[in-house]
Every structure is written in structure tokens, then in C-alpha cells.
Amino acid sequence: MARQTLDRKIQHLRDEILVLDSMVEEAVLRAVQALKDHDVATAEQIYSGDARVNAKRFELENEVIITIATQQPIMASDLRLLASILEVAGELERMGDYAKGIARICLLIGVERHVKPLIDIPRMAELAVSMLHRAVEAFVAADPAAARLIPPEDDQIDRLYNDIYHELVQVMLKDPTAQTIDQANFFMWAAHNLERLADRVTNICERAIYIATAELKELSVSDDESMHRKYSG
């Protein structure tokens, strides 16, 4: 096996993961900004631009398959890395879908006046994107220590999500008109997308640990946490 060829291909795949990640990070931040600013034109760009994220993911997947087929034997840490690249590319692509979802909400709301100022949703987006950025860096560097630090931050995301939920319920109770309820639901949907995105960041951290240590372990489960809080007040 020509190790140099494999090293070159692996480096290229790592670079491509970084490219895909930056596309997703940008889409999320711009979608939330567009939502905040009623910026329908930008939202439309993000909505249609998701196709590029999907195409990039397929391109990456194809390259991994070709590498496995042509550079065999692919074993040990190389195999774990290539398999994990497939996984991480899939996670990033789904995050791109969340950005697209938020862009769609922006398009649905259009220029309607917001029922409340958007403060926590942009905060959630910034935090989630920061987690994502560091998770992908830890993955590319195969740095398990860095990866382990990130998932606990998901608690902050869950807290924000919870706050947003309560705030929106109050808004709906105060003004139970169709337009307010519609919009409050849209915002909840946007917040939910960001909450899911942060959950998926944990999956990337798990892969960063896996490629370095061969240990496949769930880092934290916070899916239901906000729901529990909802019922407890």
C-alpha cells in the first residue's frame, strides 16, 4: 500500500469536512440573522443553498468509498476515521437541513411584525455554532480531550430552549390570536432546530473520541431534558 497516497487522501477528506462544516455554520448563523431581520432574500438563498450542502456530503461520501476501495487494506485508526467521516458528513448535512428549516420559517413569517424581539434564539445559534466549530476541530485533530469538553455545554442550550418555550407560551396566552400563535409556533420550531443541532454536535464529539481511542460511547442524552423541565415548571 502506498501510505503517502492514503495520507494525502485522508488529509483531503479532513479538509473537506472542514469545508462542509463552514458551509453549515454559515447557513445556521445567516438563517437566524435573516429571521431576526425579516431578511427574506437571504432566507431564500439559504433555503436553496442547502442543495450545495447535500451535494458536498454526497461528494465526501463518494470519496470515502473510493478511498476504501482503492487504498486497501484500510484498517485500525484509518478505518475508524473513514467510517467516522461518513457519519460526521451525515450529521453536518442534517444540520444544514436545520438551517434550511429556519430559513423557511423566515420565509413563512415574511415581513410580519415579530410577536417578541428575538434575543435568545440568536444566542442559542451562536452557542450551538461555537460548539459545532470546536467539535469539528476536535474531530479533525482526533483530540478526545477537547471533544469531551463540549457536550456539557449542551445544558446551556437546553436552558435557553426552555426559556424560549416559556416565553412563547406567555406570548400566546396573552394574545391568543391566530397570527400570534402561528408565529410563536414558528419560533418554537426554530429553537427546536437549534436544540437538535446541538444534540448532533455531541455525536461528532463521540466520533472524535472513537477515532482516537476506538471507544464508542454515548456522551450524554439531553433530548428529553427540556421536556421534563417544561412539566416541572
Add this chain to the structure above:
Amino acid sequence: MDKVIVEHLYLNYSDGTESLKDINLRIPANAITVLFGPAGGGKSSLLRVFNRLNDLADVKDLAGKALLVGADGSTLDLLDPDLDVIALRRRVGMVFARPIVLPLTIRGNLTYGLELAGERDKARLDETVERSLKQAALWDEVKDRLGDPAVALSGGQQQRLCLARSLALEPELILLDEPTSGLDPITTNMVEASLQELKENYTIVLIPHSIEQAARTGDFAGFFLQGELVEWAQGKDLFTNPKVKRTEDYITGRFG
């Protein structure tokens, strides 16, 4: 159950070409064990301890323990100088990288060993010929020409004939030293597939001709480097998550 037990085994040749340094391992019965690593690592030397082929080589020192365990749990000291080597080789068959067929018919190659052991019953010999050829995935190709000279077979067929010849004696342990190195991928597949079936009834130790083959076939795997057994594990673990950096480096092509 263990089929072979090796403890603190040391071996040195007079010319210093290859050696074994404190080898400890247990080869499980009814499984395929692969011994792999770069040339000169000691894997062939170890294989040859199991059927005493080293008796023909210029071994300077040989120390430690190597036992063959019978189905009844009895053990045979493979280092015993008074060991009946002929009897041992009936229990331990070997197939080499290059097929060495006897200048006899296809059938003759398979019955030779049994006839030498005194078997004269034609029905039993016929049955052995068919069974061993089927086990070696060769029966369909040669069943209508068992009387043809074996040298007329293709290389791949000759190799499977050698495997069948070894199986005809129903050995407990089958040693294979790069048995598919000269075979095309399809024939290699056939041989590997038959090994998978054979392990139900036999214990197989294989020196693979590539890391890929080691990974495909090895239920257990030992990585040998410069006379040392660097790592020993189940194949599924060793090839996905080696514990020793030298193993990782070798299987990922960083040296060797």
C-alpha cells in the same frame, strides 16, 4: 479448547537468519489462527515447530515448551527429540506456498498417504478421495478425471489438491504457509471459503500472503516482528483496534 500451547519458546538458527524470542501463545481449536508480519519475523519458524520441519534446518538453540493437545486432552511434546515425527505429521498436515504434487494421478496423490499407512479398502479410499476433494473445493472440477496425472492440473488446482492431500489423512491441525500466494483472486476465495468450513472439524494455522487475507480469515491473529510476538488477539479486535503501536503501524502500512 487449546490445540497448541506454546510457552517461553526460543529458537535460533546457526546462521542467525531468524529467531523466536520468548513466544507465548495458545492456538484455539476449531478456529483459524493467522500468523503475520514482515519477512524474517519468525512466523514460519514457529509454524515449522508444530510439525517438526525444523528438524531439517540448522537450528542452534531451541528451548521452551510447545505442546500439541489431543482431542482427549492428552499432550504431545513437540520439542521431544524422540518424538515419532511420521506419526506427528499424520496429526499435523502442512500446505506450502508452492504446490508440490506427487508424480501420480490425482487420485494417487490423495490415497498415497493412506496406503502408506496400510489402508487397502478401496471403498474407504474412494470415500476419502471424494471427501477431501470436496473439502478442498476441487471435487467438481476433477471428479471425472481422477486418473489423470496431477501435474496436468492448473496451479490453483494443484494447490487445492495439496490441501486435499493433507485433509485425506484427517489431521487435527492444518498448517498453511502462504497457501494462496500464487493463486488468482477467485481461487483464493475458494480456498478461503473451504478453510471457513474446515475449521468446524480442524484447527487451522495460516500464514497469510497479505494483511487483507489475515483480516479476512483470522479468527485469531498474531503479529510477529523480528522474532517477537508483538500482539495476539482476536482478528476482529486486532485489525480494528490494535493495542500496540507497532501493530497499528504495520497494518496501516506505515512500515513493512
